[in-house]
Amino acid sequence: MGSTVLTRSQARAVDDIAIREYGIPGIVLMENAGRGIAELLLKESPTGRVTVLCGPGNNGGDGFVIARHLAIAGLEVMVIICTDPKNYHGDAATNSQIIQKAGLPVLQLSMPENLDRLISELQNSDWIVDAMLGSGTQGAIREPYLTIINAVNGIGKPVLAVDVPSGVDCDQGPTPDATIQARITATLVAAKPGLLTLEAEEYVGRLEVLGIGLPNIILTQILKS
Numbered sequence: 001m002g003s004t005v006l007t008r009s010q011a012r013a014v015d016d017i018a019i020r021e022y023g024i025p026g027i028v029l030m031e032n033a034g035r036g037i038a039e040l041l042l043k044e045s046p047t048g049r050v051t052v053l054c055g056p057g058n059n060g061g062d063g064f065v066i067a068r069h070l071a072i073a074g075l076e077v078m079v080i081i082c083t084d085p086k087n088y089h090g091d092a093a094t095n096s097q098i099i100q101k102a103g104l105p106v107l108q109l110s111m112p113e114n115l116d117r118l119i120s121e122l123q124n125s126d127w128i129v130d131a132m133l134g135s136g137t138q139g140a141i142r143e144p145y146l147t148i149i150n151a152v153n154g155i156g157k158p159v160l161a162v163d164v165p166s167g168v169d170c171d172q173g174p175t176p177d178a179t180i181q182a183r184i185t186a187t188l189v190a191a192k193p194g195l196l197t198l199e200a201e202e203y204v205g206r207l208e209v210l211g212i213g214l215p216n217i218i219l220t221q222i223l224k225s
């Protein structure tokens with residue numbers, strides 16, 4: 001399965017089949033994704049302060065799971081969201097509620113008025129986790145993510161990108177001048193075409209492919225169809 005590449009619609013279909021045909025709840029996939037990525041980061045940096053930037057969808061949901069597992073491992077974690085936590089739904093909402101109840105620090109910073117606070121949090125971090133935009137990214141990158149992507153790239157701290165660096169269209173590739181430059185990209189299930197283009201190299205950094213507990217037969221089924 002190592003060299004498999006999944007398009008956005010194939011990755012969506014994998015999710016669908018796992019949940020609908022095999023009965024693996026989405027929250028289990030998100031937990032496996034987030035825990036695997038947290039363990040990858042802990043190998044790189046077993047101590048220190050990590051700022052997790054969470055977007056409005058399930059990529060952000062993965063970020064909440066990552067933050068929880070990093071905190072369990074004893075790291076100092078700060079979660080930053082730009083959207084009202086009430087806007088989350090489904091598995092991302094569940095994980096947002098869990099970390100709020102667990103007392104993890106969550107900062108809601110609307111842009112651009114809170115850009116200075118964002119920059120100081122980023123400067124005060126050893127690692128940044130980019131859990132803003134994932135495989136659901138469509139079209140030109142909209143605010144506040146343009147501002148945040150440029151702030152993160154300007155700070156120069158190591159970034160671990162969740163699934164894809166924010167700004168990457170998983171089929172087409174990176175948005176020039178509006179894509180996170182990651183040290184590591186931890187992509188889920190399989191590589192994506194948009195991570196393998198020539199332009200993508202400077203944004204993807206080291207590419208790691210993480211399983212999320214799907215039986216191999218699901219991938220075989222999708223790749224055959």
Ligand SMILES: NC(=O)C1=CN([C@@H]2O[C@H](COP(=O)(O)OP(=O)(O)OC[C@H]3O[C@@H](n4cnc5c(N)ncnc54)[C@H](O)[C@@H]3O)[C@@H](O)[C@H]2O)[C@H](O)CC1
Nearest residue numbers: 029030057058059134135136137138139140141142163188
């Ligand atoms: N099987 C798997 O691979 C699993 C993947 N997981 C994670 O889920 C995300 C995909 O989640 P989804 O909610 O579909 O989309 P995103 O979180 O990537 O973001 C969509 C969200 O962002 C906004 N948005 C979309 N396009 C733009 C844009 N051009 N500019 C600004 N904002 C944009 C919009 O609001 C969308 O709602 C995947 O990447 C994995 O991280 C699951 O957690 C586990 C299974």
Ligand SMILES: [K+]
Nearest residue numbers: 130133164166
């Ligand atoms: K991301």
